[in-house]
Amino acid sequence: MFAGYPAAGLAIGCLLSFLYLAAGKIFSDALVAVTLVAGSILVTGAIHLDGLADCADAFYGKRSKEERLRILKDPRIGTMGSAAIGISLLARFATLSTLVGPTVLLALPVMTAFSRTTILIALRLLPYARKEGGIISQPSNRSLRSTSTLVLAVSVVVAVAILLPVPTFLAFLALAGFWRLSWNRIGGCTGDVLGASIEIAEIVFLVALAALDHLGTAFGVFYPLATLVFPAA
Numbered sequence: 001m002f003a004g005y006p007a008a009g010l011a012i013g014c015l016l017s018f019l020y021l022a023a024g025k026i027f028s029d030a031l032v033a034v035t036l037v038a039g040s041i042l043v044t045g046a047i048h049l050d051g052l053a054d055c056a057d058a059f060y061g062k063r064s065k066e067e068r069l070r071i072l073k074d075p076r077i078g079t080m081g082s083a084a085i086g087i088s089l090l091a092r093f094a095t096l097s098t099l100v101g102p103t104v105l106l107a108l109p110v111m112t113a114f115s116r117t118t119i120l121i122a123l124r125l126l127p128y129a130r131k132e133g134g135i136i137s138q139p140s141n142r143s144l145r146s147t148s149t150l151v152l153a154v155s156v157v158v159a160v161a162i163l164l165p166v167p168t169f170l171a172f173l174a175l176a177g178f179w180r181l182s183w184n185r186i187g188g189c190t191g192d193v194l195g196a197s198i199e200i201a202e203i204v205f206l207v208a209l210a211a212l213d214h215l216g217t218a219f220g221v222f223y224p225l226a227t228l229v230f231p232a233a
Contacts (some may be wrong), residue, residue, distance in 0.1 A: 003149050006156050009116030012043055012189055015110030020104055025146040033097035036104075037089060051195020052088060053081030058183045058192075068185055069130060072192045088203055095206040099213055102230040106222070107164070107209055114160040114168065115201035119194045120153040126179060129188035163222040167208035 016039055023035040041049070057078040058071040071078075073192075096104060161168040178200055182193045212219065 003120070003152065004153065005116035005119060006113050008114040009114070012040075014110035015043060015106045016040060016108045016112070020101075020108070024101065029095075029159050030097050036096050037092045040092070042186045048195040048199040048212070049085050049088060050077075051192035051197075052084050052199040053077045054192040055182070055196040056080040056084035059181060065129075067125040069190070071192055072186075088199055091203050091207060095210040098210055101205075102226050103133050103209065103213060106226050106229065110160055110163055111167075111202055111205045111209075113156060114139050114171070114205065115198045117153050117156040117160075118172070118201050119197055120149060121157070122155075122175070122179055122189055122194060122197055124150060126183060126193070127187070129182075129186040129190050129193075132185060162220070163225070164205075164209070164220045166217075166219055167205040171201045171204040174200055 016036060019039045020036055022033060023032045027035065054072050054074075054077075057074075057080050058068040060080045063071075095107075157168070157172075175197055178197065179189075179193075182189055186193075218224075
């Protein structure tokens with residue numbers, strides 16, 4: 001199941017790009033950004049936001065590993081979780097409302113494919129934290145440990161790094177810190193940690209992309225390719 005995530009991410013990004021084109025015919029930039037944020041929530045069912053919120057609640061403060069794992073299973077969302085959701089949505093809106101059209105159209109599929117590929121790497125680095133096991137440890141997902149899955153993950157990440165090196169590097173830096181935190185807090189990962197990883201990767205990627213756009217820095221193969229696709233932009 002997880003091995004298909006890069007392709008699923010690419011499909012989600014293409015769908016959001018189509019939504020961006022359609023909404024741009026009707027709304028202003030701010031409303032287009034709102035439409036994209038809402039669209040991403042509807043497509044994913046907000047499961048990654050839920051993972052981010054659960055991790056924010058569980059990892060904040062001094063608690064035992066058992067207490068943190070219990071909080072990760074709790075369907076309720078606390079103060080830190082609510083704050084994490086708010087910051088995530090605000091960051092998405094702020095970046096998507098400022099980026100120029102061609103950048104958003106072409107970067108969305110790249111970003112969503114990359115973010116979902118990162119969980120394949122997380123599963124290679126972090127053991128499953130719960131003793132009773134879960135969806136990650138099911139026999140149908142044994143291919144996660146295969147060489148072919150690792151090659152797929154590395155290939156996608158390298159391709160994205162060639163296209164947009166700065167957002168890719170900063171997103172991985174943020175993920176490395178988050179995975180280290182997860183290791184220290186619960187001794188590995190859970191489904192919530194994987195969902196939060198996707199959310200963190202996309203937020204940092206978008207923020208870095210917006211910063212490059214604001215600075216007028218066209219660093220990476222992505223920008224000349226975008227010029228070829230949209231020569232008048």
